[in-house]
Each structure stands twice: as C-alpha cells, then as structure tokens.
Amino acid sequence: MAFGIIGSGWRAEFFVRLARALPDRLEVAGVVTRSAERAEAVRGWGVPAYRTVDELLAAEPEFVIASVPWEVSPQVVRELVAHGVPVLAETPPAPDAAGLRELWRAVGGARRPGGGALVQVAEQYPLMPGHAARIALAREGVIGEVTSVQLSSTHMYHAMSLIRHTLGVGFAPATVTARAFTAPLADPLSPRGWSGDLTPKDAVTTLALLDFGGGRSALYDFTDNQWWNPLRTRRALVRGSLGEIADETVVRMLDPRTPVESRLTRRRTGTDLNLEGAEVHHISFDGRVVWRNSYVGAGFSEDDLAVVDLLCRTQAWTRDEGPEPYPLAEGCQDHLLALAVEESARTGAAVTVTAEEWAAP
Numbered sequence: 001m002a003f004g005i006i007g008s009g010w011r012a013e014f015f016v017r018l019a020r021a022l023p024d025r026l027e028v029a030g031v032v033t034r035s036a037e038r039a040e041a042v043r044g045w046g047v048p049a050y051r052t053v054d055e056l057l058a059a060e061p062e063f064v065i066a067s068v069p070w071e072v073s074p075q076v077v078r079e080l081v082a083h084g085v086p087v088l089a090e091t092p093p094a095p096d097a098a099g100l101r102e103l104w105r106a107v108g109g110a111r112r113p114g115g116g117a118l119v120q121v122a123e124q125y126p127l128m129p130g131h132a133a134r135i136a137l138a139r140e141g142v143i144g145e146v147t148s149v150q151l152s153s154t155h156m157y158h159a160m161s162l163i164r165h166t167l168g169v170g171f172a173p174a175t176v177t178a179r180a181f182t183a184p185l186a187d188p189l190s191p192r193g194w195s196g197d198l199t200p201k202d203a204v205t206t207l208a209l210l211d212f213g214g215g216r217s218a219l220y221d222f223t224d225n226q227w228w229n230p231l232r233t234r235r236a237l238v239r240g241s242l243g244e245i246a247d248e249t250v251v252r253m254l255d256p257r258t259p260v261e262s263r264l265t266r267r268r269t270g271t272d273l274n275l276e277g278a279e280v281h282h283i284s285f286d287g288r289v290v291w292r293n294s295y296v297g298a299g300f301s302e303d304d305l306a307v308v309d310l311l312c313r314t315q316a317w318t319r320d321e322g323p324e325p326y327p328l329a330e331g332c333q334d335h336l337l338a339l340a341v342e343e344s345a346r347t348g349a350a351v352t353v354t355a356e357e358w359a360a361p
Helices: 010-021 036-043 053-057 073-082 097-107 129-140 156-167 302-318 328-347
Strands: 003-006 028-032 064-066 087-089 119-121 146-152 174-185 201-213 216-223 235-240 243-246 249-255 258-268 280-285 288-292 351-353
Touching: 003 010, 003 053, 003 302, 010 028, 010 302, 028 053, 053 073, 064 073, 073 087, 073 097, 087 302, 097 328, 119 328, 129 156, 129 235, 129 243, 129 258, 129 280, 129 288, 129 302, 146 156, 156 216, 156 328, 174 328, 201 328, 328 351
Parallel strands: 003 028, 003 064, 064 087, 087 119, 146 216
Antiparallel strands: 146 235, 174 201, 174 351, 201 216, 235 243, 243 249, 249 258, 258 280, 280 288
16 A cells, blocks of 8 residues: 655655655555646656546545645644545644644544544654664663753754754743844755855854753754754754763763763765775664664665654554554644744743643543
8 A cells, every 4th residue: 555645745756756766665556646736747757647636535545744834734634634634744733822722623633443533644854864864863761861952053943843852841830031133154066056156145043942941951943954964064952961962962970070082973885995885774873773774775864764753653653563653742743842942032931831731631
C-alpha cells in the first residue's frame, strides 16, 4: 500500500522524491491537485494525478499528507478525518490561535482503531541527526536535569518543537518575551540559488526568551533566511544541572573533581578515497552510537533523512507497528508558542501561553 498527497507544491514534490528513492519501503498512491496544468506536472513526477479527494481515496492510501497552504489545511484535514483516513498535516496545522483551537475541537478527538490520534503533524526537526543525538543524550541524563535550551537554527514552530522536546516541557505554560531587530546583512543564497549580489540589505533578527517555570527556559534566535544564508551559522546549546551540550561538544563531570569533554562524532562517507557514497552513517558519543541512519545507501541529506524517517514512522503507525509519529496536539502547541513569539516581538509586551484543550491528558 501507499500514501497519498493533497497539494502539488514544492513540498509535495519533496515527498514524492523521497518515496521514489526508497521504492522498497514507500510508494505514492497519487497526488490531488485542482489545476489541469499542475496535474500534468505531477504526472511528470511519475505518480498518478487526481482532481478530487474522493478519486485519491479510491486508491486506498494508508495515510494522506495534507500539503496545502496554512489557510486551507484545516479544511482539508477535516475532510480527510470525515472519511476516517489517517492524516499527516503539514506544519503548522492551522494559521492562527483561533484556527488551532477550532481544528482541535473538530478533529482532536478522532482516533485510529489501532490507537492514537487520527491527525499527525509533519514535524521532522526532532528527527534530524544532530538534534536527535542531543535529545537522546538529554533524555539519558548525561548532563543531569535539562534546564535551558538556546537555539539559533530554524524558525518559529520548528524551533519551538526542538525547544520543547529537548527541554522536556511538554505542554507546560510559558511566558514569552521577544524583540525584533533590523540590521544590514548580505544575502547571497536563497531557494532560487546564488544571487551574485553581496549588497547588505535589511534583515530582521528575532530574539525571544521563553520561561516555562521551574527554572526551565529557552532562548530563540532567528534571522531572516538563516536556513540558506551561509553568513549565518546554526547553533544549539543545551544546559543541564551536571553539564551542557554545545553543538557537538558535551561537557560534564566524570567524578566530583574531574570535568571532561566529549564529542558527538559523525561518521561521514564519500570523503577522500572513501567510495561508500556521500552520506552520514551514524553519530557516536564516547564510543557508542546515539543516532543511526536507517536508510544507508539512499544518499539522503540530513533534512531528507528526517523527513523520510517521519514518513516511515507514519506508515509503521498506520500498520500498528509503531507509536504515533507526531500527534496534532504537539503541532498545535508548537505553533501556539511561535505565535506568542510573533505577538511579543510585534507589541513589545510579554505574552503568556496557558494550558489549552489539547494539553489535557
């Protein structure tokens, strides 16, 4: 069996490309697009193109990805839930706080016969190799009780997901204080490619402090186009009661008088005379593997690895062979915190995020 996609944008093509690279594990049942022109483009991807959801569902996909614009996503999700189909909704699942609450009330209680919420969210960032390795060490207690996370990597709801899961705060209330600063920055690379222009232009940097109570905090730092701009690096700092993880460096106490430093080390192939192909095989810490590539041989980038892992986890869940990949409640909480950051940066006032309906046990 296979999965379906509603929407035919660049993200939909991304999912199709990954499935095509793993034909023994993933298959696309078809893509729904409303336009004849886009349908022709979809057929060029080597998968069936449908004009309606009913046509796609007749192909009996195991689950369907709602890869549509924010404002359309809740409507598509509700339609699929009405058919009893497991849904993987793109991030965020709704555009604003009111939309998140409305969507939750409409579909939050929908469950699969095998267990778990019928609606999951396509949040891949906690599955990215480096982040997954840091989260694994944090959960093992290598640096003691995790008390703070500082993240300058990706934006808004993706960053909130990483912060929440690394810090282990779940759906805890938070007070958010944010500010936005504009400064000149050259921007030589974007999704369109290299611009050939090094003229500095105004770029906005948003800084936010999130206080989750109980001594747990997070610092969010993101600059426009930080994903692509080679002039801005990505950083992650996880601090705990017995040490810290700074990117790939882990500092902790071996005994009461011995601080030690270790590395998170990637095994990358394809360098110099290594002919195994260019990809990361695993990440180790003190001689043991803390993250392993389950798709060696496909030549995936680290972002590809996270997304394809999410797809395979979703497939396993629909077959009752694994846990929920990322429930709707998690995606709602991520975006609610992101919206609080935006509101605080816009108004200059602190914003408090309280417990929502989806936080109920």
